[in-house]
Amino acid sequence: xxxxxxxxxxxxxxxxxxxxxxxxxxxxxxxxxxxxxxxxxxxxxxxxxxxxxxxxxxxxxxxxxxxxxxxxxxxxxxxxxxxxxxxxxxxxxxxxxxxxxxxxxxxxxxxxxxxxxxxxxxxxxxxxxxxxxxxxxxxxxxxxxxxxxxxxxxxxxxxxxxxxxxxxxxxxxxxxxxxxxxxxxxxxxxxxxxxxxxxxxxxxxxxxxxxxxxxxxxxxxxxxxxxxxxxxxxxxxxxxxxxxxxxxxxxxxxxxxxxxxxxxxxxxxxxxxxxxxxxxxxxxxxxxxxxxxxxxxxxxxxxxxxxxxxxxxxxxxxxxxxxxxxxxxxxxxxxxxxxxxxxxxxxxxxxxxxxxxxxxxxxxxxxxxxxxxxxxxxxxxxxxxxxxxxxxxxxxxxxxxxxxxxxxxxxxxxxxxxxxxxxxxxxxxxxxxxxxxxxxxxxxxxxxxxxxxxxxxxxxxxxxxxxxxxxxxxxxxxxxxxxxxxxxxxxxxxxxxxxxxxxxxxxxxxxxxxxxxxxxxxxxxxxxxxxxxxxxxxxxxxxxxxxxxxx
Amino acid sequence: xxxxxxxxxxxxxxxxxxxxxxxxxxxxxxxxxxxxxxxxxxxxxxxxxxxxxxxxxxxxxxxxxxxxxxxxxxxxxxxxxxxxxxxxxxxxxxxxxxxxxxxxxxxxxxxxxxxxxxxxxxxxxxxxxxxxxxxxxxxxxxxxxxxxxxxxxxxxxxxxxxxxxxxxxxxxxxxxxxxxxxxxxxxxxxxxxxxxxxxxxxxxxxxxxxxxxxxxxxxxxxxxxxxxxxxxxxxxxxxxxxxxxxxxxxxxxxxxxxxxxxxxxxxxxxxxxxxxxxxxxxxxxxxxxxxxxxxxxxxx
Numbered sequence: 001x002x003x004x005x006x007x008x009x010x011x012x013x014x015x016x017x018x019x020x021x022x023x024x025x026x027x028x029x030x031x032x033x034x035x036x037x038x039x040x041x042x043x044x045x046x047x048x049x050x051x052x053x054x055x056x057x058x059x060x061x062x063x064x065x066x067x068x069x070x071x072x073x074x075x076x077x078x079x080x081x082x083x084x085x086x087x088x089x090x091x092x093x094x095x096x097x098x099x100x101x102x103x104x105x106x107x108x109x110x111x112x113x114x115x116x117x118x119x120x121x122x123x124x125x126x127x128x129x130x131x132x133x134x135x136x137x138x139x140x141x142x143x144x145x146x147x148x149x150x151x152x153x154x155x156x157x158x159x160x161x162x163x164x165x166x167x168x169x170x171x172x173x174x175x176x177x178x179x180x181x182x183x184x185x186x187x188x189x190x191x192x193x194x195x196x197x198x199x200x201x202x203x204x205x206x207x208x209x210x211x212x213x214x215x216x217x218x219x220x221x222x223x224x225x226x227x228x229x230x231x232x233x234x235x236x237x238x239x240x241x242x243x244x245x246x247x248x249x250x251x252x253x254x255x256x257x258x259x260x261x262x263x264x265x266x267x268x269x270x271x272x273x274x275x276x277x278x279x280x281x282x283x284x285x286x287x288x289x290x291x292x293x294x295x296x297x298x299x300x301x302x303x304x305x306x307x308x309x310x311x312x313x314x315x316x317x318x319x320x321x322x323x324x325x326x327x328x329x330x331x332x333x334x335x336x337x338x339x340x341x342x343x344x345x346x347x348x349x350x351x352x353x354x355x356x357x358x359x360x361x362x363x364x365x366x367x368x369x370x371x372x373x374x375x376x377x378x379x380x381x382x383x384x385x386x387x388x389x390x391x392x393x394x395x396x397x398x399x400x401x402x403x404x405x406x407x408x409x410x411x412x413x414x415x416x417x418x419x420x421x422x423x424x425x426x427x428x429x430x431x432x433x434x435x436x437x438x439x440x441x442x443x444x445x446x447x448x449x450x451x452x453x454x455x456x457x458x459x460x461x462x463x464x465x466x467x468x469x470x471x472x473x474x475x476x477x478x479x480x481x482x483x484x485x486x487x488x489x490x491x492x493x494x495x496x497x498x499x500x501x502x503x504x505x506x507x508x509x510x511x512x513x514x515x516x517x518x519x520x521x522x523x524x525x526x527x528x529x530x531x532x533x534x535x536x537x538x539x540x541x542x543x544x545x546x547x548x549x550x551x
Numbered sequence: 552x553x554x555x556x557x558x559x560x561x562x563x564x565x566x567x568x569x570x571x572x573x574x575x576x577x578x579x580x581x582x583x584x585x586x587x588x589x590x591x592x593x594x595x596x597x598x599x600x601x602x603x604x605x606x607x608x609x610x611x612x613x614x615x616x617x618x619x620x621x622x623x624x625x626x627x628x629x630x631x632x633x634x635x636x637x638x639x640x641x642x643x644x645x646x647x648x649x650x651x652x653x654x655x656x657x658x659x660x661x662x663x664x665x666x667x668x669x670x671x672x673x674x675x676x677x678x679x680x681x682x683x684x685x686x687x688x689x690x691x692x693x694x695x696x697x698x699x700x701x702x703x704x705x706x707x708x709x710x711x712x713x714x715x716x717x718x719x720x721x722x723x724x725x726x727x728x729x730x731x732x733x734x735x736x737x738x739x740x741x742x743x744x745x746x747x748x749x750x751x752x753x754x755x756x757x758x759x760x761x762x763x764x765x766x767x768x769x770x771x772x773x774x775x776x777x778x779x780x781x782x783x784x785x786x787x788x789x790x791x792x793x794x795x796x797x798x799x800x801x802x803x804x805x806x807x808x809x810x811x812x813x814x815x816x817x818x819x820x821x822x823x824x825x826x827x828x829x830x831x832x833x834x835x836x837x838x839x840x841x842x843x844x845x846x847x848x849x850x851x
Binding site (some may be wrong): 001003005006009010013045048049050051064065068069071072073076118120121129130131133134137138166169173174178181182185186189190191192193194195196197198200201203204205206207208209211212213214215217219220221235236237240241242243246247248249251252305306307308309310311312313314315316317318319320321322323324327328343344345346348349350351352355441442444446466549 | 612
């Protein structure tokens with residue numbers, strides 16, 4: 001079987017498995033978020049939290065609880081990292097320095113998992129499992145909660161409330177994240193992913209050298225890294241490391257876990273608004289963009305253009321034998337289409353155009369299918385903008401699912417859309433203007449790509465890296481920390497505001513002038529709006545980096 | 552006493568963080584650790600450590616290692632792993648890729664006599680292209696095949712010119728420098744568009760010229776396979792491609808005084824195909840192969 005055929009089968013088998021998951025896992029998630037019953041464990045948690053699970057929150061109260069939870073998480077994680085050396089010194093590392101701890105705390109709370117540190121030589125096992133992995137769970141649940149709140153905005157009529165943040169957080173964590181994580185951990189251990197508390201184990205190699213075999217509770221953290229579309233690896237080499245991703249089939253499982261929740265979210269949307277076809281339309285938009293991007297990345301990497309790939313004979317620099325070029329390219333595309341940021345091969349050494357694809361994926365705003373929750377709410381905001389644009393074209397009041405898209409709604413949506421590009425482009429300009437770009441590894445356009453990639457990844461909460469650039473300086477840690485913070489929480493506030501204003505409306509009955517939002521016409525327009533908005537925003541920056549290098 | 556709502560909000564948040572830390576940060580990983588210790592999973596959860604017949608631990612079946620002697624020279628009785636960017640090579644405490652890009656083609660030549668901040672002699676910086684060319688040449692010589700590659704000089708550096716033109720980017724060529732070939736090396740091209748090619752002088756600024764890589768006449772597919780000259784993502788790749796293993800069979804057999812067919816059989820036994828026939832790519836586990844060699848075909 002040729003490499004290309006095997007690569008295509010790999011993608012097709014993933015899509016087939018996800019099609020099944022969309023239906024059944026999507027329905028399961030729907031029941032979790034709308035169910036009226038609380039389990040015993042959940043009631044216990046609400047008691048400890050001293051919150052009333054039946055208490056509904058307005059959008060401002062919901063946002064307040066969410067921000068309070070994230071702020072306390074940030075402080076807690078920062079303190080844990082700074083004090084790790086006095087807690088459980090295994091392996092025996094010093095406390096994390098102030099700017100790296102800030103950067104890392106923001107990064108994990110914001111579901112970004114940008115890593116300015118190297119896991120195996122910085123973090124103790126306690127920091128990894130009780131700090132970073134916990135945020136991998138709950139930051140993902142926060143994303144899903146926001147998406148669910150937005151959908152409630154569409155589904156409710158003349159309502160002042162969006163649900164209860166604490167209930168959403170607890171249910172999503174305990175009923176969705178944790179059970180899948182437990183099952184997947186066992187699967188990964190069968191594949192060879194380590195799960196121990198060893199502080200490192202010296203062996204004498206065959207030719208008499210010494211090698212330290214590292215350890216840690218890797219498998220339990222690996223699964224939530226993927227399932228929560230977090231991406232922060234236990235080790236520096238992330239999913240390229242044989243202890244994180246030892247076989248081609250664990251690679252498949254990791255991609256399935258990454259896509260499982262984002263792909264199933266449109267089903268939850270369709271069920272909640274009472275029209276499954278609306279979910280299929282959103283899924284179609286995500287699917288078209290994703291398949292195009294995965295395909296193009298594969299084409300560019302397998303073609304292997306560029307001086308060094310030609311000299312090598314294939315784009316194998318930074319890639320593992322067991323994954324090969326194709327499955328590495330698919331992993332690179334899928335982790336950036338979602339907000340995962342895990343890597344099983346190193347994007348800096350991709351061909352110029354192959355390396356541009358992960359960047360474009362992130363610039364799309366990670367909506368195809370996007371991060372857990374964030375993908376759906378990002379796509380719904382784009383849908384609102386699309387309906388508005390379509391309304392302008394035909395001169396009618398735009399509406400989506402019976403809710404009027406008026407001035408207030410479009411303000412929330414357009415601010416949501418502008419935050420990320422403004423952060424990225426300001427950040428890049430600041431780095432170049434203050435001469436902080438000189439820490440880049442490569443020179444010329446490729447070096448510019450490293451700077452552009454860093455801010456794109458941070459502001460879009462991806463965390464994937466064009467890893468050559470040195471970013472653990474005070475300036476970079478601080479600047480990227482702010483980019484991640486703004487890129488995560490300002491859009492969330494806008495989404496909740498939009499949800500609040502939609503929920504308060506009485507739906508208008510469908511009329512002849514209503515644009516149906518489940519038809520191919522709308523799917524095509526939404527794809528178009530997504531691509532055009534990105535192209536207009538980022539083309540000049542891309543022209544200076546990967547396009548200058550690759551064309 | 553009733554607390555203001557913003558304070559009670561943050562207290563609820565603090566309690567939530569603590570509760571989730573206990574459930575997800577302590578209970579969950581320890582329960583998974585417990586499950587991973589049952590027979591069948593135990594060895595894998597602890598790093599797939601390989602022990603020799605006499606009980607010595609020699610490494611992990613999942614982590615690659617260097618088969619080099621104390622001076623870093625390849626031990627010829629063993630199959631060799633891929634190049635590695637992890638520390639000094641295959642160091643699990645500093646896993647890394649090279650992160651060098653597809654157009655990393657120009658070296659910084661070492662300036663004789665110059666020292667860095669720590670007083671070490673200036674070593675210059677090799678581009679990825681030159682690293683690839685040098686590896687290819689070395690492996691070709693070791694395995695008795697041609698190590699020539701496209702875009703490489705015969706002395707094993709990147710075949711790259713800085714071309715100066717009359718009007719900057721256009722016009723007649725006024726000067727051409729082979730920037731990766733340290734003087735007094737003989738440039739790989741005698742002349743470029745009628746201009747004599749110079750060798751590269753360390754420390755000289757050639758940035759006014761246009762970087763031009765020269766393909767040369769080496770065949771597109773070299774007998775030295777791609778994975779042999781490129782570093783992996785983790786720096787710990789335990790595998791090599793079947794093609795690179797086949798290339799090494801004759802040399803290993805000769806050094807061990809063994810029949811090449813017997814060595815080839817061991818290569819086949821240690822080749823892992825694609826998972827389920829279509830996931831990933833086939834590879835040969837180098838440590839397991841070398842252990843099998845020591846067991847079944849000990850060096851005479």
